[in-house]
Amino acid sequence: MILVNNPGTWSNMYWPLKHAKWDGCTPTDLVFPFFLFAVGASIPFSISNGIQEFPKILKRAFILVFLGLVLNFFGEWSFSNLRFPGVLQRIGFAYFLGAVLYGEKNLKVRIFLFLSLLVAYWYLLEFVPPPGASEPSMKEGKDWGAWIDRQLFGQAHLWKFGKVWDPEGLLTSFASIVSVFCGIFTGEFVKASSERKESPLSVSGKIALGGFILLLVGGIWGIYYPINKSLWTGTYSLWTAGWALVVISLFTVLEKYNILGFGSLQSFLLPFGKNALLVFFGSGIFARSLNIIMVTSPEGKKIPLKNMIYQEYYKSWIESPELSSFLYSVTVLVLWFLILFFLDKKRLYWRI
Template sequence: MKKRVLSLDVFRGATVAAMILVNNPGSWGHIYPPLEHAPWNGCTPTDLIFPFFIFIVGVSIVFSLQNKKSATEQLGTLMGKISKRAAILFLLGLLLALFPDFEFATVRIPGVLQRIAVVFLISSIIFLKTKFKTQGWIFGSLLIFYWMIMTIIPVPGVGHPNLEPETNLGAWIDRTLITEAHLWKSSKTWDPEGILSTIPAISTCLAGVLTAQWLLRKNYSTETNLLGIISAGAIAVLLALVWDPMFPINKSLWTSSYVLYAGGLAAVAFGILYWMIDVKEKKKLTAPFVAFGVNAITVFFLSGIIAKSMNTIKISSGNEDVALKTFLYESYFRPYFTELNASLAWAICFVSVWFLILWIMYKRNIIIKV
C-alpha cells in the first residue's frame, strides 16, 4: 500500500480548516482583519488559503501519478479517471452554488470547486505529457502571458487596459461569456474565480507539481531537495514583491505576482512541514489536521451545505421566524462576547463540530474519495 505523505495531509487539513473558519463567521459585519480578504490589491492571511490549497493539489498530482506516468499503455484509462474526478469536482461546485434554491437561471457557474476541477485537469495533463523543464517553462510563460494581456490589451467598451474591479479585461470576458446572471452575486459584474484568472491559477497548481518533483529527486539527499524548495519559495516571494508595483498582488485577479507570492510561501511552508513531520518524525498534535486533510473536499462541500441550511431553516423566536443560525448566534454567542469575539467564537465552534465528525471518520478509517 502506498505510504501517505503525512506532512501533505497536515498542510491540506490546516488549509481546509482555515477555509471553513473564514467562510463561517458569526457576523459578516464583525470580522478580525486577518480573517478578511484584502479589499482589492494586497494580501491578508485569508488570501493565502485558496492558493495554498491549489498548490497542495499540484503536489498531490505528483504523488498520485508519478509511478503511473511511464505506463503509456494505461494513459487512456488514467486520463479517463482524471477527467471523471475533475467533472465530479465541478458538478459538486455547481451543486453547492445551486443549493438550496436550485435557481438554474441565476446559478453562479465559477466557484472554488470549479476552479480546483479545471486546474487539476489541466495540470494533470501537463504533468503526464511533459517533463520537469517543460513544466517550468509553462509555469513561467503563463505568468508572463497573463501579465501582458491584462496590461496591454485595451478593454472593449473602456478603451484602455486597467486592473480595476469592473473594467479589467477579465471582468469583461466574464460578463461576455458567462453573463452577469451567472457571476458572483456580491459583484454581479466580475467573478474572483472567473475565466481569465484561471490561467495563472494553473501556474499555482504547477508550482505544487514542480515542488513535489524537486522533492523526489533521487540523485540528491532529502535535505538538499528541501533546501532548494525553501530557497526557491523565498526567491519567489521576493520576485513577487519586486513585481508588485507593476502588477499588484491581487487575489481577485489572481495576478502573476500573487501566484509567486502565495506559491512561494506555500513552498516554504510545505518544505518546513515535510522536514519536521516526515523527516524528523515530529508527529505530535498532527492527528487533528490529518483528520481534516484526508477528507478535505468532503468537509468543504458538506460544511457549505450545512451553513446554507442553517440560514434557510426557520424557527420561531418571539413574534417572528428567524434563521436557525441567527437564533443560535444571538442566543448563545453574541450576549457573552464582544461583537468581534462572538463572530470568531461562532466560526471556531463551527470548525470544532466538524472536527469531531471528521475525527470519528478518521478513527474508523472512513475516507471519502472524490
C-alpha cells in the same frame, strides 16, 4: 477555510480572517492557492503521463465541477440565477489542465508553458484594453476576466456580491494554473529527492530557498503588477507559492524534531487533509442549511436558525463582536473535527 467561511456574522471578523478588498494579500488569501499548490504537488505521485490517463483525469475534474454547481444551487434553488463559477469548479478546471499537461519527460515544455502563461496574462492585463474600454484596467468589473465572464456566462450567473464580475471566473481560472504548476514542480523535486534518499533537512533547506526566491520575485514584481487574488495575477501566484514552500520547509523541521509538540498538531490536522473534499462540501451545505431554516426568535420574528444560535449563545454574553463571531466559527471547526476524527477512525474517506 472553515474559520473564514463560518463566522457568527460577516460584519465582525478579525483582520487575518478577511480577504483583501482588492489588491494585497491577507493570511486568508493564502488558503485557496495553497490548496491548488497541494493539488499540483500530488500530481507527480499519482500520474505519469496525463494524456494517457485522460479518462481518469476528466472524470475527477467533472465530479469536482458538478459538486461545485450543486453547492452553488443549494439554498438558492434557482437555475436562472445559478452561479456557474466557484471554488470547486476552479479546482476541477485547474487540476484537469495541470494533470493533462503533466508528463514525467516533458519538464522543459511545462516550464515554457508556465513562463508563457505568467508573461501573457501580465501583458493582457497591463497593456491590452478590454473591449469597449479606452485603456487597460485591473479595476473591479472592468478587467478582461470580468468582460469574458459576462459574455460567456451572463451577468445573472456570476457571483451575486460582485454583480458584474466573479472572483472564480474563467480567465482567472486559467491564470490559477500557475499555482498548480508551482505545486507540480515542488512535487517532482520532493519525489526525486526521496528517490535519491536526501536528508529531510537538506530537502527542507532547498525548499525554503525556493520559497524565498519566489517571495522576492513576487514581492518586487508586485510593486508594478499588483498582488491580487480576485484577478489571480502572476505576482499573487508567485507570492503565495513562495509562502507555501516556506510553510512546507518549516513543517518539515518541526516534524523531524517534534518542536512545540508539532506531532499533536499534525494529529489534529490530518483528518481534515484526508477528507478535504468532504469537509469543504459538507461545511458549505451545513452553513447554507442553517441560513435557510427559519425559526421564531424570542421577539417573535422569523429569522435564520444560524442567526438565532449566534445571537442567543454567543453575541448575548460576549462583549466583543469580533470575539463572539470568531468563537462561533471555532465551534463549527470543532464540530467538523469530531466528525472527521470519527470518520478517520473508521477509515471512511470521500475520494474521487
